[in-house]
Structures are given as C-alpha cells and as structure tokens.
Amino acid sequence: MHFNGLDLFFWVAGLAGHLALLGVLWLKRRASDFPVFTALICLYVSRTIVLMLSHSIGYSVYYYLYWSLAVVDVLLQLGVLAEIAGHVFRPAGMVLSGTWKTMLWAISISLAVALGLTALAAPPTRSLMQTVVVRGNFFSSVLMSELFAGILSLSVNAGALWRTHTAQIAYGLGAYSIVGFVVQALQNHVGAVNAQPYLALAHIQMTAYLVCLAFWTVSLVREAPAPREVTAELDRQLLHLQSRVSLTLTYLTGRSSI
Amino acid sequence: MILTRSDIFLLAAAIVLTFLVWTATHYAIRARHVTNSTWDAILGRLRRVDQRNLFLVAEDLRDSGAEQTNTSMDPEGLWAVIGGMEGLATLEANCDVLIELASYVQRWYPEAIVTAEQLRISARQLKWHVDRLRGASQTGNLQASFPDYAQRAVATYYQMTRQVLELYEGLQLPESVRLRNVISPEFMRADA
Numbered sequence: 001m002h003f004n005g006l007d008l009f010f011w012v013a014g015l016a017g018h019l020a021l022l023g024v025l026w027l028k029r030r031a032s033d034f035p036v037f038t039a040l041i042c043l044y045v046s047r048t049i050v051l052m053l054s055h056s057i058g059y060s061v062y063y064y065l066y067w068s069l070a071v072v073d074v075l076l077q078l079g080v081l082a083e084i085a086g087h088v089f090r091p092a093g094m095v096l097s098g099t100w101k102t103m104l105w106a107i108s109i110s111l112a113v114a115l116g117l118t119a120l121a122a123p124p125t126r127s128l129m130q131t132v133v134v135r136g137n138f139f140s141s142v143l144m145s146e147l148f149a150g151i152l153s154l155s156v157n158a159g160a161l162w163r164t165h166t167a168q169i170a171y172g173l174g175a176y177s178i179v180g181f182v183v184q185a186l187q188n189h190v191g192a193v194n195a196q197p198y199l200a201l202a203h204i205q206m207t208a209y210l211v212c213l214a215f216w217t218v219s220l221v222r223e224a225p226a227p228r229e230v231t232a233e234l235d236r237q238l239l240h241l242q243s244r245v246s247l248t249l250t251y252l253t254g255r256s257s258i
Numbered sequence: 259m260i261l262t263r264s265d266i267f268l269l270a271a272a273i274v275l276t277f278l279v280w281t282a283t284h285y286a287i288r289a290r291h292v293t294n295s296t297w298d299a300i301l302g303r304l305r306r307v308d309q310r311n312l313f314l315v316a317e318d319l320r321d322s323g324a325e326q327t328n329t330s331m332d333p334e335g336l337w338a339v340i341g342g343m344e345g346l347a348t349l350e351a352n353c354d355v356l357i358e359l360a361s362y363v364q365r366w367y368p369e370a371i372v373t374a375e376q377l378r379i380s381a382r383q384l385k386w387h388v389d390r391l392r393g394a395s396q397t398g399n400l401q402a403s404f405p406d407y408a409q410r411a412v413a414t415y416y417q418m419t420r421q422v423l424e425l426y427e428g429l430q431l432p433e434s435v436r437l438r439n440v441i442s443p444e445f446m447r448a449d450a
Binding site: 091096113116117120121122142145146148149152153155156158159161162167171174178181182185188189 | 263264266267268270271272274275278279281282284285286288289292293357358361364365368371374375378
C-alpha cells in the first residue's frame with residue numbers, strides 16, 4: 001500500500017487534532033461529563049497509531065485491524081449519541097415524559113431506512129471486501145444522521161434544554177455525519193473500481209472531519225454559562241418545592257386517564 | 259429515460275438527505291429561538307385571561323368535590339365566565355407559555371425541570387379536555403359536555419398558574435413580581 005503526501009498530512013493532522021482535543025477534555029474536566037465521547041477520541045488516537053504501524057507490516061494485517069477498529073468506532077459513535085440523549089432527556093436525573101417510547105420508534109424507523117438505502121446501493125467494486133467497506137460506511141453515516149435529527153427534533157418537541165457542551169458535541173457529530181452521508185452516497189455511486197474519484201471523495205470527508213475536530217476543540221475549551229448561585233436558604237426552599245410538586249405529580253399521573 | 263439501480267439509489271438518498279437536512283435545520287433554529295428567548299418575550303406571548311373568573315370556576319369545582327359533575331354554576335353562566343370555546347383556546351395557548359416560563363428557570367436551576375414536567379403533564383390533560391369538547395361540538399353534544407370538561411380544564415389551568423408563580427416566588431426570582439401582576443387573581447382586568 002502506498003500513501004502519498006496528502007494521506008500523510010491527514011494522518012498527522014488527525015493525530016495532532018485528536019491529541020489536542022483529548023488534552024482539552026482532560027484539562028477542562030469535560031471527560032467526566034462525557035466519558036463515552038472521551039473514549040471515542042481515545043480510540044481515534046490509538047487507531048491512528050496502530051494503523052500507521054500495521055501499514056508497514058502488511059495489507060492483510062492492516063485490513064484486519066482496520067475492520068475490527070471500525071466496528072468499535074461505530075459502536076462508540078452510537079454510544080456518544082446515547083450519551084447525548086441521556087444528557088438531553090434525563091436532565092437532573094429525571095426522564096422527560098413520553099420521550100423514550102418516541103425515541104424507540106425513531107430508532108426503529110432510522111434503522112429500517114438506513115438498511116433500505118444500503119440494500120439499494122450497488123457500488124462497482126473489485127471484491128466483496130470493497131463492497132462491504134463502501135456499503136458499511138454508508139450505512140453508519142445514514143444511521144448517525146437520522147439519529148441526530150431524531151434526537152434534535154424530539155428534544156425540541158419535548159421542551160428539553162440543551163447544555164452548551166452537549167449541543168456542541170451533538171452538532172459537530174451531526175454535521176459530520178451528514179457530510180459523510182453525502183460523500184458516501186457518491187462513493188457508492190462511483191464505486192471503488194476507479195480509485196481516484198473514490199479517494200478524492202474520501203479526502204473531502206477527512207477535511208470535513210478535521211474542521212469538526214477543530215470546532216470541538218475550540219468549543220469545549222470555552223466555559224459554559226454558569227448556573228446562578230443557590231444559597232443554602234434557596235436550596236432548602238427548592239427542595240421543599242420539589243417534594244411538593246413531586247407529590248402532586250404522582251397524584252396527577254396516578255389519576256390521569258390519558 | 260430508463261433509470262438504473264444506481265440512479266434510483268442516488269434519488270432515494272437525495273430525498274432522505276433533503277428531509278434530514280430540513281428537519282435538523284428547522285429544529286436547530288427552533289432550539290436556538292427557545293434558548294435565546296428573553297423573559298419579556300415569553301411573558302408577552304401570554305394572552306389575557308380574567309384570572310378572577312378562573313379562580314371562581316376552579317374554587318367552585320374544588321368546593322363541589324373533584325369527582326362530582328354537578329357544579330353550582332349554571333351552564334350559561336359557566337360559558338360566559340370561561341368565554342366559551344374561544345376562552346378555552348386561549349387557555350390552551352397559554353399552557354405552552356407557562357411551560358416556557360418554567361423552562362426559562364431551568365437555564366439556571368436545572369431542578370426546575372420537575373415543575374416544567376408537571377406543567378407538561380397538566381397541559382396534556384387540559385388539551386385532552388378541550389379536544390373532548392371540540393369533538394362534542396361536532397356531534398352536537400357541546401351543551402351537555404361543556405360544564406364538566408370545561409370546568410376541569412379551567413381548574414387545571416388555574417393550578418398551572420399557581421405552580422409557575424410558586425416556582426418563581428420560591429426561588430425569589432426578580433421576575434416573580436411582574437409575573438404575579440400578570441397572573442394573580444387579585445389583579446382584575448377586563449378581557450381584551
């Protein structure tokens with residue numbers, strides 16, 4: 001396998017960007033709020049190093065590691081979306097009513113549409129491996145884009161408030177997924193038989209990812225608006241109010257016939 | 259023109275992508291609008307209602323017992339006091355504003371989610387009552403159904419205003435003074 005100067009640039013820029021983002025997550029103590037997102041960035045750092053080293057060993061070793069880490073990558077990305085959903089739909093430890101059922105429907109429909117589109121794709125390829133790579137990447141981009149749009153729309157309808165950093169991670173991931181959707185749809189159209197257009201599209205996607213990485217790094221460095229100081233007296237009153245409201249809530253939901 | 263499988267795939271992908279981009283953009287703008295709404299703008303959307311009348315209707319339901327359907331107010335009087343279906347539509351619209359007023363507090367006190375959630379449940383109940391009345395008006399049963407469902411809707415709305423006021427006053431928010439002036443039954447104003 002031969003990597004040219006541009007490929008090396010993307011590898012080095014990606015590694016540097018991930019390390020910078022990891023530094024921000026640890027130093028600004030964002031890692032404790034977003035452990036799954038932090039794990040995803042750790043994966044990307046280790047994946048870059050591992051694949052760079054395995055590339056010099058051989059083709060089959062590289063592809064074996066590439067695919068194993070790609071599966072972990074998709075699972076962690078889904079984990080990040082679940083983490084974001086948890087922040088949005090479980091503020092202060094309380095589940096917003098009527099959201100989980102709707103979310104399950106949204107996940108089911110998203111899966112069905114992603115599978116349908118992927119099944120419709122017929123990329124011109126030289127091997128089964130290429131077909132799986134091209135279609136698999138497309139499937140994950142479509143699914144991520146749909147889930148992002150689903151979480152966003154459901155949260156607005158439920159009146160959920162997004163914390164600043166949660167929104168920034170979600171919007172970055174959502175925008176990158178949509179770019180991935182476009183790029184990989186075109187890659188499925190042109191196929192991997194002719195490497196040049198395929199690689200050109202891949203480079204566009206990598207560029208978009210570097211922009212996303214920069215966005216996350218800059219956004220997560222900044223502090224979110226601080227909550228107002230709650231004095232001991234106010235805290236006591238708020239607890240008292242909470243317990244009264246919770247009692248009424250239990251009474252109302254118990255009586256509710258809706 | 260014969261479309262190949264690849265063409266159909268691109269067309270389907272374009273349709274799904276357009277829908278996703280539209281959805282994400284639409285809701286991102288709405289979310290931004292909610293986040294950037296000022297308190298004055300939210301309060302400004304509250305439509306005028308006669309809180310004194312709401313108080314009388316709610317107290318009448320409380321006095322006659324929540325499970326009973328016989329109210330001491332005569333149906334025509336109840337209709338006039340509430341303002342008929344238009345009055346109920348006003349309460350329905352105001353429900354969403356009350357929820358926004360509670361959600362506004364969440365920006366600084368995440369614990370306010372409990373009140374906001376209860377208001378959402380109450381709003382669903384109120385809208386259910388109003389929907390039943392709309393259905394009754396289509397089947398010609400509005401006169402018979404109005405006293406029961408309308409009074410419960412009004413009582414629910416009145417309870418919601420109390421809860422929002424309690425939240426603001428409990429947290430000693432500076433906005434609580436203006437809020438009390440708008441939704442307190444002691445402040446009597448003519449309907450707009």
